Amino acid sequence: MSIDVFAPAHKIAAQVRDGEVTAETVAEIFLARIARVNSVVNAFTDVTAQRALEQARGIDTARAAGKMLGPLAGVPFAAKNLFDIAGLPTKAGSKINRERAPAARDAVLIERLTAAGAVLLGGLNMGEYAYDFTGENAHDGPCRNPHDSARMAGGSSSGSGSATAAGLAPLSLGSDTNGSIRVPSSLCGIFGLKPTYGRLPRTRSFPFCDSLDHLGPFARDVTDLAMAYDLMQGGDAHDPACTQRPAEPVLPSLSQGTDGLRIAVAGGYFSTDGMPEAQAAVAAVAQGLGATRTLDLEGAGIARAAAFLITNSESAAFHLERLRQRADDFDPETRDRFLAGAMLPAAWYVQAQRARRWFHDEMMRVFEGVDLIIAPATPCPAPFVGQKTLELRGETVPLRPNLGLFTQPISCIGLPVAAVPVFGTGLPIGVQIIAAPWREDLCLRAAFALQQAGVCEARAPVLG
Template sequence: MHMTALERTQRALQTIADAGAEGPRIFTRLYKDAALAAAHAADARAAAGISLGPLDGRIVSIKDLFDVAGEPTTAGSKVLRDAAPAQQDAVIVQRLRAAGAIIIGKTNMTEFAFSGIGINPHYGTPGNAHDAARIPGGSSSGAGVAVARGMCEIAIGSDTGGSIRIPSALNGVTGFKPTQARISRAGAFPLSFSLDTVGPLATSIEDCAKTDAVLAQQNWQPLTERSVQGLRIGVPRGLLFSKTEPEVLDTFEEFLIHIRSAQALVQDVELESLLSAPFRVQEKGTLTAAEAAHIHQQLLTGKQTDALDPMVLTRIRGGESISAAHYVGVQQARAQLQSQLDAALAGWDVLALPTVPMVAPIMDSLRDPEYFHAANMLVLRNPSVFNFYDLPAASLPLPRPAQALPVGLMLVGQRGADRQFLAVCAAIEKHLHTLHRHH
């Protein structure tokens, strides 16, 4: 039964309403009337045989750090509630509207996008879609939960150290982080100029690819059909597999067994010195912390620091003491390391590893700042490596027993080859669907 855009929008709005107090923790703003009007328009176009592109009539949410004309962009912070309203829509919001997407609302996030856990003391923390007592993952926390709960079909997030892939993994949805230059960040509240990327969370690679085409302003072409057979998949064991919970590791190993039996060429790949380099070169301070300290300079000298999430404030303050010499050194090392890893990956279609080494922990277990910071470092560890190297990466849900918590599979492609990478992801996803049926 094919539902109209209006019916699907009404259903999504009803799902949000039915969530009760959880609704405002997932969405900081709803555009109910505008969404219904956009849905009417999409149905009228469809009836007339007109399509504005692959997202025409699709229900999309946007993270609370994208500008929408006429309202303040709060970026998950209460200190920005009274900020001057945005003069115009962010570039990606303009592109979504022009493509006929139905923008249903703004999703909640970690304050200033600076944590992978997804806790927000100002607007409330969205509970994980599979168990509301657990973390949603961040920083695109509302985005992952909204897609998983059917409150939108596609969510636009940002990813600086894993902020699209972590919530995707922990909520059991699909997320894609592109090569940075692919999608405009104009009108997106920044965390790190060097590392920020913009991309989709959805329920399939195809929807991620369609969204990517709209956001990158490319004509939509269906992805090239690839077969799993003969795919060269590298498994970078070592640091990124350490401290991994047994159920995550077992689920990942099961995937490898099945993809091998479908005749993919799976091999361990020795990349230890390159994949541990981002941590090594940033021991005296990270690019993100240094750039965040610059971005929030005024805030740090003002009286409003008391109003910030203390976990976020600590991380921004850490950037204030980073020396210029160290910062420049990291940037130089990064450029050199990027070309080295690019060369090392030339023989592989994708790398495969767990997106995060754990299933979503219970929120209350992270009340102690020490536990919080340890968990945060751990969820960011694997995804952040590929922001440092600016490689396209995706998280796909692995097959799990019915009541089990989600586990994400991270796939990593070659820099700038985003469409080829998405085609490989689609082939692997198709293979995963055959496995989902066995569970």
């Protein structure tokens, strides 16, 4: 029996548990699709075929023995190549890291999904050292958008967005420091979740900017997104940012709807004037959720400036020895940003952290009167691969940093966000649904309601 590669992950798992299809057959189908389609999108950098087939056979053996299977039994997934994958060097999109010894153990989040029965297919393309919004990797080549291979997938979790949108893996893992889950979700037309900072452990993943780094899932279906998130929850002592806060499952609450929730649209800094696709997407989501109130989130621009300074400073300090010894082995654009960060005065970093705290406190006051905030995810749909500039509010601006225009202020203070896709007449574009810390349940309830209403959905691209 065959399966639909665009079927939700939870339905594939049900087919495996019910014996309608074997986990090995599922793995073979997805591995065959990767072999056929990856040459178009360039999402995978490493395919762990032998591991996937061995794990799938183990699931089939367990089922034949009458053992209970996990909630993601036989579901394929893949991970951005900054996650440790046992037996592979953790590349983090770089040339230098390829010389690292193979990882001895999987990242914690990969272990947790594997324990639930999910089958790892491999590592995914990404922007070098996660310092990127485009997905154009100088060493592995650009990751491409499944809806138009001439266009970007977005970064830095480019392979995660592309692979899941292209039907190469129903679930994928990525990281988000300034927008690297939400930008690929937006450009590739899928769902993504950036949890609260400190919610999911980053143990055995390669860092970018410790005080801003988040990890999270991508999916084509909100139930899948919530299920994967729930299965990965729980503290880990090896990540000092990850609290010992008890797991708070969101899957049981998905269908509660949004009645009674106070929902507003972000205005001011988040205005989409002159951005027709983003404006239409935000309007569609606002209408779908019954949001009529607009909020001017004062200080968002200051928060974005703080995020730039914190990212520059922390990441440059982390990479300083590599810069000294192997500067020529960096992508020149990444290297130059690190070098700029290495020269920032310490006082600027301190002031940026003060601004970050101020904006956090301002937003906590906002959330006293609202439960969810709707904001654009990107200012435009996917640009072309190689494009360098963007027309934004009547000005020509550099494209690379400005794809994160609307995401940076939110991740700067660690708020949970669900990115939801909207398809207009052409390419998809995403919308952020933002909640107060630890309220991922509200983000996902709204995303589920929008999916049920047909406002937001992941559509199968026309390829392979």
